[in-house]
Amino acid sequence: MTMExxxxxLLTIIDSIGGKIxxxxxxxxRELTAAGEPGIALEILCDTLDDDSIAITADTLSxxxxxxxxxxxxxxxxxxxxxxxx
Numbered sequence: 001m002t003m004e005x006x007x008x009x010l011l012t013i014i015d016s017i018g019g020k021i022x023x024x025x026x027x028x029x030r031e032l033t034a035a036g037e038p039g040i041a042l043e044i045l046c047d048t049l050d051d052d053s054i055a056i057t058a059d060t061l062s063x064x065x066x067x068x069x070x071x072x073x074x075x076x077x078x079x080x081x082x083x084x085x086x
Contacts, residue, residue, distance in 0.1 A: 001070040003038070009067050010038050013060060014045065020054050039071050046077040055084040 001009075014029050025048055032041040046064065049056060056064075064078045 001067070003036075006067045006070055007033050007036075007038050009063055010041060010045075013063055013067075014041075016060060017045070017049070017054070017056065021048050021052065038067070039073060042068060042071070042073065043077060046081060049082075050080050053082060055082045058083050 010033050011030060014026050014033070018026050025044070029041040029044055032038070032044070042064065048054070061078060061081055061083055064081070065075075068075070068078055
């Protein structure tokens with residue numbers, strides 16, 4: 001997966017979750033992604049979802065896992081997230 005694909009996928013995830021977290025947080029994550037720091041943006045996203053106990057879809061979790069693995073991130077970030085219906 002290219003960096004551009006990672007960044008575009010992350011922006012899609014952020015947009016899909018947008019209404020569940022503060023707009024300042026989503027804007028910060030978008031800015032980090034645009035600045036070439038998608039790993040930091042993904043860490044913040046996962047931390048926010050976990051801290052606020054926000055449930056996500058299984059598809060969203062799958063995308064988070066895919067881009068996280070593509071960047072070589074620790075799976076602890078997404079393994080603690082709550083999936084709707086579970």
